[in-house]
Amino acid sequence: MASYKQQIRHSREELKTMKQLLNIATLLVLLCCLGGECKYMVYDTSHKIQPNKINVHLVPHSHDDVGWLKTVDQYYTGANNSIRGACVQNVLDSVISALIDDKNRKFIYVEMAFFQRWWNQQSEMLKIKVKELVNTGQLEFINGGMCMHDEATPHYIDLIDQTTLGHMFIKREFGQKPRVGWQIDPFGHSAVQAYLLGAELGFDSVFFARMDYQDREKRKNEKTLEVVWQGSKSLGSSSQLFTGIFPRHYDPPDGFTFEINDVSAPIQDDELLFDYNVQERVNDFVDAAIAQANETRTNHIMWAMGTDFRYQYAVSWFRQIDKFIHYVNLDGRVNALYSTPSIYTDAKHAADETWPLKTDDFFPYADKVNTYWTGYFTSRPTFKDYVRKMSGYYVVARQLEFYKGRNSSGPNTDALGDALAIAQHHDAVSGTQRQHVASDYALRIGKGYAEAEKVVASSLAFLTALRTSGNHENSVGTFQQCPLLNISYCPPSEAVLSDGKSLVIVVYNPLGWKREEVVRIPVSSHELIVLDSDGKEIKSQLLPIFNASLNMRNYHVKAYLGVSPSSTPQYWLGFTASVPPLGFSTYIISGAKHTDTSSTMSTVWTSDSTSDKTVVIGGGNLKLHYATDEGKLTHYINKRNLVEESIEHSYSYYSGHNSTNQASGAYIFRPSGTFPIKSEGQKAFAIIKGPIMDEVHHELNPWMYQVTRVYKEKEHAEVEFTIGPIPIDDGVGKEITTQITTNFKTNKTFYIDSNGRDFIKRVRDFRPDWDLQVNEPVAGNYYPINLGAYVEDGTLELSVLVDRAVGGSSLVDGQIELMLHRRLLFDDVKGVGELLNETICVLDDCKGLVVQGKFYIRIDPMGDGAKWRRTFGQEIYSPLLLAFAEQDGNDWKNSHASSLSMIDASYSLSNNTAIITLQELESGTVLLRLAHLYEVGEDKDYSVMASVELKKLFPNRKISKVREMNLSGNQERGEMEKKRLNWKVKDSSETKIVRGGGVDPEKLVVELGPMEIRTFFIDFDYLMMFASE
Ligand SMILES: [Zn+2]
DSSP, X not given: OHHHHHHHHHHHHHHHHHHHHHHHTHHHHXXXXXXXXXXXXXXXXXXXXXXXXXXXXXXXXXXXOSSSSSOHHHHHHTOOTTTOOOOHHHHHHHHHHHHHHOTTOOEEEOOHHHHXXXXXXXXXXXXXXXXXXXXXXSEEEOSOSSSOBOSSSSOHHHHHHHHHHHHHHHHHHHOOOOOEEEOOSSSSBOHHHHHTTTGGGTOSEEEEOOOOHHHHHHHHHHTOSEEEEEOOTTTGGGGEEEEEEOSSOSXXXXXXXXXXXXXXXXXXXXXXXXXXXXXXXXXXXXXXXHHHHTTSSSSEEEEEEOOBXXXXXXXXXXHHHHHHHHHHHXXXXXXXXXXXXXXXXXXXXXXTOEEOEXXXXXXXXXXXXXXXXXXXXXXXXXXXXXXXXHHHHHHHHHHHHHHHOOOSSSSOSHHHHHHHHHTTBXXXXXXXXXXXXXXXXXXXXXXXXXXXHHHHXXXXXXXXXXXXXOOOGGGGGGOBOOTTGGGTOOHHHHSOOOTTEEEEEEEXXXXXXXXXXXXXXXXXXXXXEEEOTTSOEEOEEEEEOOHHHHHHHHHHHHHHHSSOOSSOOOEEEEEEEEEOTTEEEEEEEEXXXXXXXXXXXXXXXXXXXXXXXXXXXXXXSEEEEEETTTTEEEXXXXXXXXXXXXXXXXXXXXXXXXXXXXXXOSSOOOEEEXXXXXXXXXXXEEEEEOSSEEEEEEEEETTEEEEEEEEXXXXXXXXXXXXXXOOOTTSOOEEEEEEEEOOOOOTTEEEEESTTSSEEEEETTOOSSSOOOOSOTTGGGOXXXXXXXXXXXXXXXXXXXXXXXXEEEOOSTTEEEXXXXXXXXXXXXXXXXXXXXXXXXXXXXXXXXXXXXXXXXXXXXXXXHHHIIIIIHHHHHSOOEEEEEEEETTOHHHHSOSEEESSOTTOOOOTTEEEEEEEEOTTSOEEEEEEEOOOTTSOTTTSSOEEEEHHHHSTTSEEEEEEEEOTTSSSBHXXXXXXXXXXXXXXXXXXXXXXXXXXXXXXXXXXXXXXXXXXXXXXXXXXXXXXXX
């Protein structure tokens, strides 16, 4: 097969030479053709920009979803074609041939997950030719992440990671740096995309297709579909990006699509055949070009020549584009050319136009009156949770991998990185893929996790043994982790501690500041003592595990692992772990002897057993008041700052619209009614109190269970919800929401984060860019939440933080609403062609999906809320990592370090700075990414310049070289800044932007301005490692 392929390529080479000769004689050939004798036609496709004409930039592209109706590998290989005839291998094979055939042709490629698969299978000879195509600009990588990520539901750290993987691949294989963002399909566009995953990557522009239909109409009329977008208040014009929105969609105007079975009329230019139509088709082209030019500034317009999975037989497109360029330019009314978005961007820049300024973002997206794409903010809530938990795990696993030393051949974190990267695709974490595809993503993440888990275990074994015998090999296999801890399943902690055995828990903190947090583990006995790293006994609390939790645990363990748990834990054991920055502490749990004071058993009250009208929980500053008759939260009181407010917490559901006109489905949220979910009957609620935490358990109905938890040392309420299976026997799909309600006068205003980063002001029934016609008063006010939401009344702030991506809003003043789960019985006809009706199965016994998750509530005096939202928000993303081992006798302390910080013992990062990447690359160079967590003006103490001392971050290592890179690490920051295009902007005024200065090579201190993220490559002198020890 290979030699056959080579033969073809060889003859193509000859053909190419011939064509070049013929090109010279084009005019002559044309003359000959006019005589009607000539059959071989040569098309002149070499046209460049013409300054005095409308230039139609024809950009051949294929939009290749990294999983959607088929899995990523099925799309690549062309398997499962009964679902959809799509084979990306065909696209790349045929595009490359077509580009080699004619040096004027161009093509852009976007999704590196596919390109990498293809590239790895090519011969060295072909690779050389492809590199040539890339070097000459015929083939250009744009966007260049592993996938075209979603913009609503991923966390910004995931967006950075998946883009970095793709960009590093392109850099390594081609030495190229993508210049342009190409987010043509995501269903709405985020501020973080513009400034962070755009400008901070060194992109000069971003292009997309989907925007609100009302907004688009206005922009078409005003010629403002192209703007300069400043996504960040804090970084303002220093992170702005030229942004082009297509007038319709990411395909060509009607009549110009040329896949083999498309219906557009080809140009028929052979006079010996019937249906000669050159002038007719040229007229169509000129008409479409002029129509678009009338809506566009400057004399440059772009046609995206392609759409989903096109160019499987590439020459079918290129043949027609060749002809159009040839004949349209002969006609001469407009100028048509092969182009790319980079060439287009440069042309826009050269036009020296002043562009309208765009701030905030493009959410929510509606393509029609009742069609708001706000359902996917919540669709597949357990998959969203899995992606988020694994994202945090990937950060910590890379840290630990670095501390031990990366092993390229052995277990490493690469598979988890790859799996998470493709899970950011706009039909992955978004929840808009078919079920079998969702399972495929989860399987990949699961395999990646299994490998990363080994890295974490061996690294912790290495670190805990570091300061002693150095014989860490023995404990490599001993560290276990408990990914199902959230459903109270953790075999090592559940093991009965008998015969003098103890449980060792190593608690690792991936953040740069010291943390004190409650650790909870399921245990099987009740007389236990907990010893801290110094061997001192510390306070601990036992809480009962109720049957509702145990039933859920047993069912799901069977569903996930195929086996039933062998034991049943009786209690949760809670204690406060105190962990140094980027380091660990060790806790040892053993059976109490009669002489010890063992862990405190919680007191349990039920609503039947008390005659009090109200009950108060919270052993510290925060007190929550409940009305005992209904089990309802009534008051929130903080004794420290004297906040005292009425507050309610409720649940309700929307019935999903089932009309064939527009149903509520995987993408679309379209409610047909709202129904409160009341407590069914007089269900008991239980109150658990103890020295470390208090809990209120409330079973609202057989499919909704809620625990509200207040830790003695914390000033927020933690709500743990379990929802499902959502009943559908009434034939109605339901979308479950929760409301936290205060009396705040919030004047329709609320704030929601962008991808876990900047908070954006939202006003109910209002858009800053146009007069909103309100057709969907609920769905049209929904926004994606990744970190949290808050409202304020000038005196107080109510904040809610989430543990995964959800949709939410403030539909009533003083209230925050979150959508937590959805189960729908109609397809919303946006392409997926499947119902969003997730189930979980034990063998063939399936029931509706059960979601468990958490959100967090706090009320602060005005101006104090950001401290909690930012610093605690980062702790939600990066929870303490628990690893378990068993000790026989008392030997652990003798052979292991029990507490250690990997940074200088006297050092910690400020609460406004996080290490979001610490990773040893394959080359041995270390990638360090530091993020300022606060926006400008957000907090009086923390919205200031932060600094990080690299020498103290890496004690015992000699730093030999530090290079500041762009966000994806594919070029030095200075080089990127030099190339950056400056755009003239209308009505631009802003205050001074604060950014950190250059890093002095002697002092090695990194400064970070508010919201700044800085990326460094650090090389160490490994001979000097641990020299001080
Ligand atoms: Zn797509």
